[in-house]
Amino acid sequence: MSKQILVLPGDGIGPEIMAEAVKVLQLANDKYSLGFELSFDELGGAAVDKYGVPLADETLARARAADAILLGAVGGPKWDKIDPAIRPERGLLKIRSQLGLFANLRPAILYPQLADASSLKPEVVAGLDILIVRELTGGIYFGQPRESKVLENGERMAYDTLPYSESEIRRIAQIGFDMARVRGKKLCSVDKANVLASSQLWRAVVEEVAKGYPDVELSHMYVDNAAMQLVRAPKQFDVMVTDNMFGDILSDEASMLTGSIGMLPSASLDANNKGMYEPCHGSAPDIAGQGIANPLATILSVSMMLRYSFNQAAAADAIELAVSKVLDQGLRTGDIFSAGMTKVGTAGMGDAVVEAL
Amino acid sequence: MSKQILVLPGDGIGPEIMAEAVKVLQLANDKYSLGFELSFDELGGAAVDKYGVPLADETLARARAADAILLGAVGGPKWDKIDPAIRPERGLLKIRSQLGLFANLRPAILYPQLADASSLKPEVVAGLDILIVRELTGGIYFGQPRESKVLENGERMAYDTLPYSESEIRRIAQIGFDMARVRGKKLCSVDKANVLASSQLWRAVVEEVAKGYPDVELSHMYVDNAAMQLVRAPKQFDVMVTDNMFGDILSDEASMLTGSIGMLPSASLDANNKGMYEPCHGSAPDIAGQGIANPLATILSVSMMLRYSFNQAAAADAIELAVSKVLDQGLRTGDIFSAGMTKVGTAGMGDAVVEAL
Ligand SMILES: CC(C)[C@H](C(=O)O)[C@@H](O)C(=O)O
Numbered sequence: 036m037s038k039q040i041l042v043l044p045g046d047g048i049g050p051e052i053m054a055e056a057v058k059v060l061q062l063a064n065d066k067y068s069l070g071f072e073l074s075f076d077e078l079g080g081a082a083v084d085k086y087g088v089p090l091a092d093e094t095l096a097r098a099r100a101a102d103a104i105l106l107g108a109v110g111g112p113k114w115d116k117i118d119p120a121i122r123p124e125r126g127l128l129k130i131r132s133q134l135g136l137f138a139n140l141r142p143a144i145l146y147p148q149l150a151d152a153s154s155l156k157p158e159v160v161a162g163l164d165i166l167i168v169r170e171l172t173g174g175i176y177f178g179q180p181r182e183s184k185v186l187e188n189g190e191r192m193a194y195d196t197l198p199y200s201e202s203e204i205r206r207i208a209q210i211g212f213d214m215a216r217v218r219g220k221k222l223c224s225v226d227k228a229n230v231l232a233s234s235q236l237w238r239a240v241v242e243e244v245a246k247g248y249p250d251v252e253l254s255h256m257y258v259d260n261a262a263m264q265l266v267r268a269p270k271q272f273d274v275m276v277t278d279n280m281f282g283d284i285l286s287d288e289a290s291m292l293t294g295s296i297g298m299l300p301s302a303s304l305d306a307n308n309k310g311m312y313e314p315c316h317g318s319a320p321d322i323a324g325q326g327i328a329n330p331l332a333t334i335l336s337v338s339m340m341l342r343y344s345f346n347q348a349a350a351a352d353a354i355e356l357a358v359s360k361v362l363d364q365g366l367r368t369g370d371i372f373s374a375g376m377t378k379v380g381t382a383g384m385g386d387a388v389v390e391a392l
Numbered sequence: 393m394s395k396q397i398l399v400l401p402g403d404g405i406g407p408e409i410m411a412e413a414v415k416v417l418q419l420a421n422d423k424y425s426l427g428f429e430l431s432f433d434e435l436g437g438a439a440v441d442k443y444g445v446p447l448a449d450e451t452l453a454r455a456r457a458a459d460a461i462l463l464g465a466v467g468g469p470k471w472d473k474i475d476p477a478i479r480p481e482r483g484l485l486k487i488r489s490q491l492g493l494f495a496n497l498r499p500a501i502l503y504p505q506l507a508d509a510s511s512l513k514p515e516v517v518a519g520l521d522i523l524i525v526r527e528l529t530g531g532i533y534f535g536q537p538r539e540s541k542v543l544e545n546g547e548r549m550a551y552d553t554l555p556y557s558e559s560e561i562r563r564i565a566q567i568g569f570d571m572a573r574v575r576g577k578k579l580c581s582v583d584k585a586n587v588l589a590s591s592q593l594w595r596a597v598v599e600e601v602a603k604g605y606p607d608v609e610l611s612h613m614y615v616d617n618a619a620m621q622l623v624r625a626p627k628q629f630d631v632m633v634t635d636n637m638f639g640d641i642l643s644d645e646a647s648m649l650t651g652s653i654g655m656l657p658s659a660s661l662d663a664n665n666k667g668m669y670e671p672c673h674g675s676a677p678d679i680a681g682q683g684i685a686n687p688l689a690t691i692l693s694v695s696m697m698l699r700y701s702f703n704q705a706a707a708a709d710a711i712e713l714a715v716s717k718v719l720d721q722g723l724r725t726g727d728i729f730s731a732g733m734t735k736v737g738t739a740g741m742g743d744a745v746v747e748a749l
């Protein structure tokens with residue numbers, strides 16, 4: 036039976052890096068007889084331009100019908116001044132929420148070939164391999180009520196709401212424990228339970244879920260301390276699980292520890308492991324259209340898709356190995372370039388991975 | 393006329409490091425005829441033990457009457473299991489809020505003598521000097537309503553509220569601009585305006601305040617990007633201004649970039665520059681009572697107090713110079729020790745600063 040994959044290249048460098056990822060995906064499709072059928076649509080600014088909204092109903096329907104979604108990146112200065120209700124990011128938030136993609140997996144891995152790229156000392160980050168599990172459809176990102184208003188004294192004020200229910204916390208905690216179980220068996224849950232009511236519930240529910248995972252070592256850390264510890268000694272972490280807002284901040288911080296955010300993929304999964312896969316980096320409008328962006332994070336997102344949504348470990352491993360090979364060959368896009376290496380463009384890098392595969 | 397200083401040693405290493413800071417303060421008092429009168433009380437766990445609450449009414453009254461407050465650190469495992477309503481941190485939050493200490497200044501400075509202590513590469517952090525201005529009495533820390541409840545379906549849920557009013561944003565933005573004006577003239581305002589209603593108001597009000605500071609270069613950054621940029625290239629920042637929660641996270645991250653959080657003081661000021669001064673680090677219960685904690689952050693908090701609340705720049709400079717001297721002499725407490733240096737304890741370090749002063 037064929038599997039439907041919806042490809043959303045998005046904005047900025049999105050289309051360029053996606054073209055390379057699609058090459059790799061199509062080769063894997065043939066080689067491993069995966070039976071994938073690809074269709075293409077728009078999200079973000081490109082969707083605003085085409086449909087007038089950052090996520091059109093028909094695109095959402097296609098995304099619902101698909102077995103997995105591959106996303107480039109969204110946003111750019113072109114849409115910075117438009118009505119906030121239809122900014123590119125709203126499309127991203129809506130597709131996450133509408134498809135129930137509550138589990139965001141963001142690995143922060145240091146590739147040995149790129150050890151120098153980190154701003155941290157080599158001994159602090161060598162071998163770094165953290166997985167951040169971020170809750171993606173709840174919390175302050177979607178909490179109601181939220182409002183901007185004028186008070187009786189004429190002052191403006193605005194507020195947001197940070198809600199979490201037991202079931203929202205339980206399901207993301209389970210993902211955290213499941214991931215830890217097949218990795219280093221250590222889970223660190225990050226919250227601000229010394230201040231927030233939602234964090235107190237978070238911590239209590241995580242403790243309850245822990246009873247089902249006696250083989251996983253659970254710790255709790257306040258978010259401010261976690262932000263420090265990631266800088267001080269990041270290798271103390273295996274899997275971290277946290278809420279939507281804290282996960283946004285900490286996963287970006289963690290990814291930057293590697294110095295090569297152009298290498299990092301991510302997955303956003305629903306309860307049935309249907310997922311949307313995208314690079315951790317943004318749409319980099321400053322270098323869009325120049326053919327110099329690094330396609331590897333998107334290519335590695337294809338690998339994550341094969342692994343998590345389609346259980347195709349062999350094909351996923353092969354793509355990761357191919358990426359490792361081109362790095363060994365010394366090929367580098369500008370963002371990860373260092374002296375003595377061979378500089379290639381987006382297509383050059385994509386072709387090299389295809390070749391290696 | 394005499395000035396009243398309330399000293400709150402707090403918990404853990406608090407009393408030890410405060411003893412040294414008080415030595416330095418008393419010497420400065422004599423030497424510069426500052427006319428300070430010191431009184432002592434408890435906050436946090438020590439106050440729970442003495443008064444049954446982490447901030448007693450009489451302590452609060454004394455704090456109100458004082459011209460400045462010097463705080464050690466609060467919290468520890470001894471009070472981890474008590475009623476959340478009287479946990480040590482509640483005392484800290486209450487004194488901040490009750491005294492209207494809305495402006496939290498947290499410098500992240502790399503001392504050249506301690507350059508090696510950072511987990512970042514020397515070239516990334518050499519000369520680092522960032523000031524984080526954190527809003528301290530608003531936002532999600534104090535927002536109402538906040539609640540933990542059981543839904544009709546039997547599920548527990550909890551929520552917090554993140555409110556900001558125009559006037560709260562305006563006054564902290566002004567502090568940010570004022571600070572930038574006397575430093576590198578660059579202010580970066582950090583928010584999450586692509587998601588939060590409160591951040592959209594934040595950004596709008598900061599833009600308005602900027603009109604009064606044409607000499608300061610203002611930029612805006614999303615909090616996730618700020619967390620990354622602090623790791624990637626921290627020296628791009630001069631002053632950062634942000635809300636209570638983001639400031640909590642980013643100031644801890646920034647302080648850890650220096651590798652020597654035992655060196656960093658902080659100030660929390662009200663509208664009249666009355667302030668509470670404390671080290672950035674916590675109460676370190678694991679090393680409490682051993683006489684090995686680093687008193688320099690608390691000593692430098694005394695210097696900040698002289699500078700911000702009492703306009704005694706000469707005395708403040710002298711203390712900072714004395715600290716620099718003892719570092720030049722190679723004296724180090726355990727947390728900042730490196731090969732070839734002379735290890736000293738808390739009192740040894742305090743005495744050396746007194747000597748140098
Ligand atoms: C674009 C933005 C809304 C989004 C988020 O905050 O979730 C992005 O930062 C991310 O982490 O995917």
Ligand SMILES: CC(C)[C@H](C(=O)O)[C@@H](O)C(=O)O
Nearest residue numbers: 229230259467481484485640
């Ligand atoms: C102890 C805690 C409540 C406090 C805060 O979050 O403000 C601390 O982390 C700080 O930054 O001073």
